[in-house]
Amino acid sequence: MLKGKKIAVYITGGIAAYKAADLVRRLIKQGAEVRVAMTKAATEFITPYTLQILSKNEVFTNVFEDKDPAEVSHIHLADWSELAVVAPATANVMAKMAHGIADDFVTTTLLATTAPVFIVPAMNTHMLENPATVRNWERLEQDGHFVMEPDTGFLAEGYEGRGRFPEPEAIVEAIQEYLIRQQTDLPLSGKKVVVTAGGTKERIDPVRYITNDSSGKMGYQLAMAARDKGAKVVLISASTQLKHPFGMEVVAVESAQQMSDAVFKEFESADIVIMAAAVSDYTPETQATQKIKKKENQMVISLAKTQDILATMGQQKSHQFLVGFAAETHDVAEYAMGKLEKKNADMIVANDVSKPHAGFNKETNEVTLFSKDTPPIELSVRSKRDIADSIIQEVIQKLSK
Ligand SMILES: Cc1cc2nc3c(=O)[nH]c(=O)nc-3n(C[C@H](O)[C@H](O)[C@H](O)COP(=O)(O)O)c2cc1C
Structure with missing residues (x-):
């Protein structure tokens, strides 16, 4: 289903950024064509080089650095992608997206894209449950974006809570399900x-x-x-x-x-x-109701x-x-x-x-x-x-x- 699908993966600066490498690998394994953009904070957690090797494409980090002088990179990526995946999505990036802020490569491209946007928040429970983040999440859904529920479990902070980055395999499945549900004109839609x-x-x-x-x-x-x-x-x-x-x-x-x-x-x-x-x-x-004991030489059921x-x-x-x-x-x-x-x-x-x-x-x-x-x-x-x-x-x- 992801075969040939052009997916832009936006990695932002959360501790789960390193897991995005596995996500990219799995999307490619499913046949998707993946290009990656990272925030500056994300590059503190994982190098663009890793993502470049995995995606076999250049990784975008700077809005003023066009890889090809013939095109403006962020507009090109925005138009090229058929799906935008923000994973992990920081509280900061969700806030920026909810308010239309475009002050780096990732947020500018996300503002410019018309592709469906699939967001995977991952953060500390208290950040996630902060009224500001709750408001931003709601706004993002109102704007037509899909926000995936994070896992509940052991957080990097050392305690249990809601906000864990889901397993990359589960994210790939959720993306596939999302893409199916987006199409309402499939032959068995509504059946x-x-x-x-x-x-x-x-x-x-x-x-x-x-x-x-x-x-x-x-x-x-x-x-x-x-x-x-x-x-x-x-x-x-x-x-x-x-x-x-x-x-x-x-x-x-x-x-x-x-x-x-x-x-x-x-x-x-x-x-x-x-x-x-x-x-x-x-x-x-x-x-x-109880285990039958061995008795006779023959038993008939x-x-x-x-x-x-x-x-x-x-x-x-x-x-x-x-x-x-x-x-x-x-x-x-x-x-x-x-x-x-x-x-x-x-x-x-x-x-x-x-x-x-x-x-x-x-x-x-x-x-x-x-x-x-x-x-x-x-x-x-x-x-x-x-x-x-x-x-x-x-x-x-x-x-x-
Ligand atoms: C060690 C460490 C871990 C962090 N983990 C997260 C996180 O999981 N989620 C989050 O929203 N912010 C996290 N932050 C905070 C973000 O890195 C910070 O808000 C940053 O400005 C986000 O930038 P970006 O949204 O442009 O990537 C973490 C910061 C540090 C220093």
């Missing part, structure tokens, strides 16, 4: 997409359960692909090892019953529901069928577009077409999990999309993110018809 992911756990006793090999990767990628197309996403996640993606609500569940409860809570207001979770078909009829969530949604749906998954080891097409019909789904994503590059826990997948009035679409082996993008694209196309 609510519910995605289920991961494998459910059906408890036998407090320490044992029945589960499956689902890693949740496909569902998580689908949730991210829908988010990047502007959707408001609710990701209902059964057990996975995956990090929660940014920019969406994540509801953690364990059993098929909890999955069903969570799905039906969101169903009415959903526009698209994608059932990528591997929901157990059966659950132990009874669950022991009686299982009861769980609710078929997709089929129930198929019966209840009004406006929702329903996508189901069929992970099979044989007769994939036949089973998928049957499932499409029986469950009243709008699309079935079928994969042959016996193939080496497809299915559970793999980084890649190979699927076929089955839907009612169109011939099957085969998506050959590719990353799960690419598969997710293609599925979401296909859903968008179907909805636009």
Whole structure:
């Protein structure tokens, strides 16, 4: 999403200035083109040379020193950038920005830019909570800038408080989310997409359960692909090892019953529901409240069928577009077409999990999309993110018809 994005990073004179080096590195890693400007105070904390090496571009510190005589540097940077990131933002720079003061390279360029401005304050708690800073923060938001909430934690001053510079990874995610929300004309803007992911756990006793090999990767990628197309996403996640993606609500569940409860809570207001979770078909009829002791040579666990969530949604749906998954080891097409019909789904994503590059826990997948009035679409082996993008694209196309 940041690929090719022209980002000007403005570093100001807080103790967290050194962390801006990592932020710049991460933005570049995401594909952004980064140019850096620093206040004089910032150069007391980290050298421009470090930022020059990382950004592979000259670093601007002096408004009267034009790197290229053919252009005025601050106007050029202001016009070049598609996004301005002020990180860390000192109380001083926030005050100047709120009042339109332009007395150095950073503040002059920020006054001259028409790019969206993303501000990351970092300072001592008392500076942050000073009525003047609170006023300036409010003014900056009123002016249309985005101000990110700083972390609460151990400050450089040696005590706990609000005002810490957030982890650079979290800032990059917040920037990405901000850029998505800025675009209100994305294909899924205003739509609510519910995605289920991961494998459910059906408890036998407090320490044992029945589960499956689902890693949740496909569902998580689908949730991210829908988010990047502007959707408001609710990701209902059964057990996975995956990090929660940014920019969406994540509801953690364990059993098929909890999955069903969570799905039906969101169903009415959903526009698209994608059932990528591997929901157990059966659950132990009874669950022991205490650990079952080893006794007989054989033990029989009686299982009861769980609710078929997709089929129930198929019966209840009004406006929702329903996508189901069929992970099979044989007769994939036949089973998928049957499932499409029986469950009243709008699309079935079928994969042959016996193939080496497809299915559970793999980084890649190979699927076929089955839907009612169109011939099957085969998506050959590719990353799960690419598969997710293609599925979401296909859903968008179907909805636009
Ligand atoms: C050791 C030290 C740490 C500082 N840390 C911060 C800080 O985290 N946040 C802040 O707003 N100001 C901090 N200051 C104060 C700023 O450096 C000072 O207000 C300066 O004028 C800011 O200049 P600038 O906004 O042009 O970068 C610190 C000062 C010192 C000496």
